[in-house]
Amino acid sequence: MNVLRQLQGFFWAKRSYLYLSILFLAIATALGLVTPILLRKLIDDVIMPKHFENVPMIALTVILVVILKAMMQFLSGMLGGRLGNYLAYRLRNGCYEKLQELSFRYYDTARTGDLMSRLTGDLEAIRLFIAFGIPQILNTILMVIFGAIMMLSISWQLTLVTMISIPFLVVVALRFENRIHPAFQEMRLALSSLTTSVQENITGVRTVKSFAREPYEVDKFSEKNERYKNNQIFASTLWSRYFPLMEMLACVCVVILLGVGGTLVIHKSLTLGGLVAFFSLIWYIIGPMWNIGYLINNYTQSEASGERVLELLNQQVDVKDKEDAVTLRAEDVKGHVTFDHVTFAYGNKLPAVKDIQLNAPSGSVIGILGGTGSGKSTIIQLLMHAYNVTEGSIRLDGVDIKDIKVQSLRSQIATVFQETFLFSSSIRNNIAYGLKDVTMDEIIRAAKLAKAHDFIMEMSEGYDTIVGERGMGLSGGQKQRIAIARALLKNPKILILDDATSAVDMETEHEIQSGFQEVMKGRTTFIIAHRISSLRHADEILVMNEGQIVQRGKHEQLIAKQGPYQDVYHIQYADHIARMNGNAGEQVSS
Template sequence: MNTFKRLKEFYWPYKKYFFGSILFLLLVTAITVIYPIILQITIDYAVIDGQHHIIPYIAFGFIALMIIKGFATYSHQFLGDLFGVRAVYELRNALYKKLQYLPFRYYDNAKTGDLMSRLTADVEGFRFFLSFGFAQLFNLILLVGFSFGIMMFYSVPLALVTLASMPFLIITVYRFDKKVHPAFTQIRKSFGRLTTKVQENISGMNTVKSLSREDFEIDKFVDKNKDYKDRFIHTSNIWARYFPIMELIGQICVVVLLGYGGWLVIQGALQPGQLVAFFSLVWYIIGPLMNLGFIINTFSQSKASGERLLELLDEKEDIKDRKDALSIPRIQGHVTFKNVTHQYDEEEELALNNISFDAPPGKIIGLIGATGSGKTSITQLISRFYEPNAGQILIDGQDIKQYSLISLRQNIGVVLQESFLFSSSIRDNIAYGNPNASLEDIIEAAKRAQAHEFIMELDEGYDTILGERGMGLSGGQKQRIAIARSILINPSILILDDATSAVDMKTEGKIQAAFREVMKGRTTFIIAHRISSLKHADEIIVLDKGEITERGTHEQLINNDNGAYRRIYDIQFQDQYVVAGVSQ
């Protein structure tokens, strides 16, 4: 029960619903075990002794009990559902909140489909046991306890003889649980892999179709689906092997009851009605104990789900505010790197090695280099998406760890190479970082990003609802909306991670002209592969394998004939020359 103890904070505040449900369950169970008593009275007194006058009273009492039981059953089920739903409402909120604050390092290896499975199937599995499984467990205990008490009242010897095989049933159920719980844990993991595969396929459908890999994707899905099917069959096999054994033990109890009980009736030590009541009561014990397998089945699924939920809740938030973190509305944007070294994983090479530079407020810093050279790593460290392994990063002379994450990131505008847009209106997407912005401010930001013109060509203009991930817009249009979104928060530090890679040269020129105005007074970091995007930078830093190999202005670097920057320039210039020659 350790899993449920650790998740107690989510359901215990709603214990009044749980205990209310159990109270009505107690009433339901008490009425249930009265049925055999009514049957015994009817047979022994109304039928055998001929006391026919009590039959109307028995019938009236039975109807009254049924009405009471109906009300109690409704109350029990409603309060039980209320208990489970309220609990997982808090749990689901906590899980989603946890996802928002987990560092980038976690998402580097996390699978979207698996996370979705945890927030849906696993949460629902845990809710089902809270609403249904706990109650069934208490029902089993109450029903067995009440029934055994009445059986002892009727005949102690018959009760003890009949229930002699119960320990064997309990041992069988215990062994069943030991096998079925690991099986259900594997089912949950397999389901997570299956949903991950579906999510990846849908997200990458353009790539799949463009490369005609539909059959390959189908085969991969079939493999994942087969694994899920095989694990379910394995679990069903466990159930199929143990359930007949449990049923056999129960039938042995019935045979013993009928044999020994019938002999007691013949000897006059037991009334016929009592034997009939005994027969009903023994099934009130055997049935729940056999149903214990189903309860354990539910418990095992819920426990497996709870363990997966705890794995997520226990993930370490290694990037968070200090207790004395500074909350500053506006920073100047003076960025300094002092001997910064960063490594994403201990088994990987250094992403950055002993990086030092100074970017005064309002300066433009260009970052260029081959893929994997460390350009994006620098900008991610500025925003504290990751923590460096060594060295120090300062903003306005303060270590960035001194600032609260909110005040730091609200002063940094980031436009990534792959722009993400939400499934909402263009207006809401642009205002995402500044939801209180007026429409006039939104339009002004869009104009600066060269997005206003194409937005107004859409049927609904700024109220146009975008499809998932901005479907319906070109890559360049999505990027310009992302640029407008960044401009609108009025950041002190602006990071453009290859922000114009998806636009044509003409549009890039317009955006660069707009950026020159936007960059005034802001510290700007530009990651680009086109030298045309870096020419106006105050300093260009050339990176290779996490180290700075060159630095200087465009003119200084272009004059270094043996430098990497000059080689990049020559390649791009040659490409432009070849294209121009072909067009002629």
């Protein structure tokens, strides 16, 4: 119950629904006791003495009791359902809000399918238990108490004899719970892994098909499906052992009841009506004991699911606002960025960047060049406060970004990532993402600057064209230009282009760069690129290698001296240099 106590805050505001649901269910249970009493009266006071004139009254009473009991059960179910839906709504919102709060570090290892499983299947198991499981457990306790009291009032001797097998029922139920709980935990993990496999395959279907790896994916899925199937079979095996044993113990109770009870009737120690009533009441004891398996099943599933949901809700947020963090006013932000001896490492790994020093005045353009894993993107992510620096500090206009509210900081930054992500919506909504009260003219202007307007207008629905999931249906260059337009529309003080033109051709890149010249005015711009053509106009270029700055300066300075930058230049412009040397040779010979 510790897990449910931790989830209490999500439904406690509507605890009156829970109390009323339990109350109505308790009334329905109490009304159920009327039937055995009427049976006893019918046999002992009507049939045996042949007073048949009382039959209509007893029949009418039974009908009224049944109707009233049905009403109580309806009210209990309705209120329980409302409580469960309220809990699911609050819990779903809480989990989603938590996902928005979690920093990049969490998503570095999180699996989408696993998260989807927690927000759907796990959450539904919790909802069902809170809505109906808790009232049923309390109702089971009441049934046993009420039934035992009524049975004792009829014959305490017969009650004690028939209760012999009850302790065995309880022991079997408890042993079952100890074994079924780990089984359900493993089943949830297997389902999460299965969901993740499906999600990854659908997302990467183009890669799968391009490498003709469909058989491999089928085998991988079958392996995970086999694991889930085996967990289901194991749980079913536990159930198949549990129910026959519970039924056998229940039948033992009934056999003892009929044998001893019949003897008491023969010896006039118990009336026939009392025996019939007692037979009805015994199921008030055996029924709950038998049904306890279902209750344990529901509780165990909800507990296993609750543990997974709480694991998400209790995740530590690495990057969060300090209590005295400030909110930036857009009109006051200049965009002066400073890195002061910044070092950062992912977890326990070696530092991704080491001792980075950078001074980017307002309106300057900083280019970053380096190979894969050199730390280029890490610098940008640290500037966005996606991670906390290990050593040193990053300042915006002289204020440490740790002292600025994260949302306020990022509202002044627009980023175009190398891996472009578009939402399943219209092109217009994708460009205007996150902004309110944006005019169509502003959207078109941003699209024109990103050289996206022409191909958008060629589509059947223009800016209202719906793009597929993750931008499916568009080329890599088209998606990247829409992402650039989205960033430009934000009108940020700091613009980050993380290899933003890698998916476009050289001609389009030149056109986009020309548009950037106007956009970059008055903004601090960071350009990460593999092409020197994207960086040559930067005020300062940083050349990265193994997390360190190995060269820095303007294009003309770096190309004039030996080093990594010159090497990259010669590789990228080998044909151009050869043509220039060839032309120079022809002029000398002439």
